[in-house]
Amino acid sequence: MISTLDRASTALAQLDRAAQAAGRALQFMEVCGTHTMAAFRSGLHSLMPASVTLLSGPGCPVCVTAQADIDQMIELAQEAGVCLCTYGDMLRVPGRKGSLEKARGRGADVHVVYSSMEAVQQAERNPRRQVVFAAVGFETTAPATAAAVVAAGKKRLSNFSVIASHKQVVPAMLALLKAGEVRLDGFLCPGHVSVIIGSQVYRPLVADFAMPCVIAGFEEFQIAEALATLAQMAASGRAELVNQYAQAVTTAGNKVAVRLLEEVFEPANVVWRGLGQIPQSGLVVRKKWESFDARKKFNLPARAESEPAGCLCGQVIAGVVKPVDCSLFGTTCTPVNPIGPCMVSSEGTCQAWFKYGRTAGR
Numbered sequence: 001m002i003s004t005l006d007r008a009s010t011a012l013a014q015l016d017r018a019a020q021a022a023g024r025a026l027q028f029m030e031v032c033g034t035h036t037m038a039a040f041r042s043g044l045h046s047l048m049p050a051s052v053t054l055l056s057g058p059g060c061p062v063c064v065t066a067q068a069d070i071d072q073m074i075e076l077a078q079e080a081g082v083c084l085c086t087y088g089d090m091l092r093v094p095g096r097k098g099s100l101e102k103a104r105g106r107g108a109d110v111h112v113v114y115s116s117m118e119a120v121q122q123a124e125r126n127p128r129r130q131v132v133f134a135a136v137g138f139e140t141t142a143p144a145t146a147a148a149v150v151a152a153g154k155k156r157l158s159n160f161s162v163i164a165s166h167k168q169v170v171p172a173m174l175a176l177l178k179a180g181e182v183r184l185d186g187f188l189c190p191g192h193v194s195v196i197i198g199s200q201v202y203r204p205l206v207a208d209f210a211m212p213c214v215i216a217g218f219e220e221f222q223i224a225e226a227l228a229t230l231a232q233m234a235a236s237g238r239a240e241l242v243n244q245y246a247q248a249v250t251t252a253g254n255k256v257a258v259r260l261l262e263e264v265f266e267p268a269n270v271v272w273r274g275l276g277q278i279p280q281s282g283l284v285v286r287k288k289w290e291s292f293d294a295r296k297k298f299n300l301p302a303r304a305e306s307e308p309a310g311c312l313c314g315q316v317i318a319g320v321v322k323p324v325d326c327s328l329f330g331t332t333c334t335p336v337n338p339i340g341p342c343m344v345s346s347e348g349t350c351q352a353w354f355k356y357g358r359t360a361g362r
Contacts, residue, residue, distance in 0.1 A: 004219060004220070004221045005221075007221040007224075007225065008220050008221035008224050011221060011224035011225040011227070011228045012047055012048070012224050012228075014225075014228040014231075014232070015048065015049065015052065015224065015227050015228040015231050016049050018228060018231035018232045018234070018235045019049040019051050019052050019231050019235075020049075021235040021236075022051075022231065022234050022235040024051070025051050025052075025053070026051060026052045026053070026185045026186075026230075026231055026234050027052075027053045027055060027182070027183055027184055027185055028052070028053070028054050028055070028184065028185060028186045028187070028188055028227060028230050028231075029054070029055040029056070029057040029176075029182070029184050029186075029187055029188065029319055030054060030055075030056060030057060030059060030187075030188040030190075030223075031057040031058060031059040031169060031172070031173060031187060031188070031189065031190055032059040032188075032189075032190030032191065032192065032193065033059045033060040033061070033063075033345065033346075033347020033348070034059075034190075034191070034192065034218050034347060035059065035188060035190065035191075035216070035218065035223060036056045036059060036060070036347060036348075036349055036352050037346070037347060037352055038218050038219075038220065038223060039054060039223055040352040040353070040355070040356035040357070041356055042220040042223075043356075044220060044223060044224065047224075048227070052227070052231065054188070054227065055182065055184075055319040056316070056319065056349040056352070057172075057173075057176065057317070057318070057319050058172050058176075058272065058274070058275060058317045058318065059169075059190060059347070060317070060341075060342065060345050060347040060348050060349065061136045061137040061138055061141070061167070061345075061347075062089050062090060062093060062136055062341050062344065062345040062347070062348070063273065063313060063317055063340075063341045063342045063345055063347075063348050063349070064167060064172070064272045064273050064274070064275070064317055065093070065136045065165050065273060065341070066165070066270070066271040066272065066273050066305055067095065067096070067273060067303075067305055067306055067307065068271065068302065068303035068304065068305050068306075069136075069163075069165040069271075070093055070094075070095040070341075071095045071096055071097070071303045072163065072295070072300050072303060073086070073090070073095075073100065073134045073163060074095045074097060074098060074099065074100055074103050075097075075300070076132060076134075076163060076294065076298060076300065077100055077103045077104075077108040077109070077110050077134075078103055078106070078108045079130075079298070081128075081129055081130055082109065082129070082130045082131075082132060083109040083110075083111060083122060083126060083129045083130070083131045083132070084100070084108070084109065084110050084111070084131075084132050084134055085110075085111045085112075085113045085118065085119035085122055085131060085132065085133045085134065086100065086110070086111075086112065086113065086133070086134040086135070087112070087113065087114075087135075087136075088112045089344070089345050089346060089347075090134060090136065091104075091110070091112065092338060092344050093338075093341045093344050093345075094308060094338065094339065094340070094341070094344075096306065100134075109129070113133075115144065116133055116135065116144040116145050116147065116148035117144075117147070117148060117151065119131060119132075119133035119148060119160070120133075120148050120151050120152050120155070120157065120160060123152065123157045123159050123160035124155065124157065126159070127159055128159075129159060130159050130161070130297075131159055131160050131161075132160075132161050132162065132163055132294045133145065133148060133160070133161075133162045133163070133164075134162075134163045134164075134165075135162055135163070135164045135165070135166065136164075136165045136166065137166055137167075138166070138167055138168065138169050138190075138193050139166075139168060139169065139193050139196045139197050139257075139261065140192045140193050140195075140196060141166070142164075142166040142261055142265065142283055143196065143254075143257040143260050143261055145162055145164050145166065145264075146260045146261055146263065146264035146265060147260060148160075148162065149162060149264050149285070149289050149292045150260070150263070150264065152292060153289065153292065158291075160292065161291075161292045161293060161294040161297045161298075162285065162292060162293065162294055163294035163295060163300075164265075164283065164284070164285065165270075165282075166265065166282065166283040167270065167272065167281055167282055167283070168267065168280075168281050168282070168283065169190060169193050169197075170197075170201050170202065170204070170205070171278050171279065171280055171281035172272060172275060172278055172281055173187060173202075173205060174204065174205065174208075174209075175275055175278045175281070176275070176318065176319070177205070177209045177211060179275075179318075181318065181319075181320050182318065182319045182320060184211065184319075185212070185230065185234040186211060186212035186213065186214065186230035186233065186234060187202075187205065187211060187212070187213045187214070187230075188214060188216055188223070188226050188227065188230065189202055189213050189214060189215040189216070190215075191215065191216060191217050191218055191245050191248065191249065194215045194243075194245065194248075194249040194253070195248050195249055195253065195254060196253050196254050196257050196258065197253045197258070198249065198250055198251055198252045198253025198254075199215055199241065199243045199249055199250070199251050199253075200241075200251050200252070201253075202215075202241050203241060205241075206239050206240060206241050210239040211239055212229075212230050212233040212234060212238065212239050212240060212242075213240075213241045213242070214226040214229050214230050214241075214242045214243075214244055215241075215242070215243045215244060215245045215249055216244050216245055217244070217245045217247075217248070222244065222245070225244060226244050229242055229244065261283065263286075264285065264286060264289055265283035265284060265285060265286060266283070266284060266286050267280040267281070267282065267283065267284075268280065268282045268283070268284040269281070269282065270282025270284075271305055272317075273305075273307075273313060273314050273317060273341070274313060274314025274315060274316070274317040274318050275314070275317065275318060307340070308339050308340055310326075310327060310328050310332075310339070311326070311328060311333070311339050311340040312325065312326040312328075312340075313340035313341055313342040313343075313350070316342050316349050316350060317342065317349070322353070323342070323349060323350040323353040323354070324353065326350075328340075329343075329350060329353070329354070330354060333350070334354065335351055335354060335355070
């Protein structure tokens with residue numbers, strides 16, 4: 001039986017040969033925060049040929065959440081009678097008036113939950129408080145939010161709602177290609193998201209932009225094998241969709257989860273940090289379930305989008321610059337004192353660079 005170390009070594013050798021055959025610099029982009037951290041943690045960047053660069057794209061859900069959405073969450077948390085529930089990685093994301101963590105320090109009722117159903121249970125236990133679940137994430141976590149809405153509906157919980165900032169991955173990938181700011185030779189497609197949405201949704205990237213796409217798992221050897229496949233396609237001038245994570249990803253995806261998403265949410269034009277408004281890239285609560293939409297329930301006003309002064313998170317997310325290109329990186333902005341979300345999230349590119357070596361991601 002071939003070990004994972006042997007498979008990684010073989011894949012790196014294949015990557016090296018393909019890079020030489022290409023005869024030019026190659027740039028691939030991963031759009032999954034788990035891939036970002038796995039590549040840095042394993043030292044993969046330093047093992048790749050000098051002519052191959054792996055860029056981190058908009059794969060961190062916390063990082064791509066618009067500043068205006070963060071501000072809405074913080075303001076709502078400070079409303080009297082409101083208990084705001086959210087995942088832990090949202091606590092320290094800076095808004096224009098602090099963060100959820102700082103709001104909690106000032107007395108706001110902010111609870112960290114590990115699942116959307118915990119927020120539903122919180123509403124059941126506290127019928128006199130308005131419980132709001134603040135959720136971010138791609139198609140991986142959106143079904144859980146949808147399930148919470150359906151559960152609250154069945155329980156007739158009038159004190160439960162969601163302020164959801166869920167997004168869809170493929171429209172962002174298409175937007176990056178249309179913008180043309182970064183030259184790419186292929187996408188390392190996300191594993192977790194693909195389990196839900198399936199492999200076929202990436203077809204437009206291949207068909208319309210001749211962009212090679214490979215779906216991969218998260219082990220070091222799986223990422224290396226995917227990069228080798230991308231390099232081989234780039235060297236031969238081929239553009240194909242390859243599913244190298246077939247043990248988890250099917251052509252159609254998880255049909256039950258997709259139906260749940262379609263039941264509760266509908267696509268909408270939403271703003272991404274650093275990428276602006278992307279058509280049909282967001283998931284907003286359908287009219288049928290609008291009584292559980294916190295933005296409508298609390299009549300939350302729209303907020304203007306803005307970036308913290310000097311922060312380049314938006315450009316890092318788009319692959320235009322690297323974290324070390326930001327004057328705040330590692331000085332003013334650190335995991336202890338984050339200025340932007342890319343340094344806060346465990347899947348953020350800036351935190352990966354800071355934690356695993358500031359020169360590792362050439």
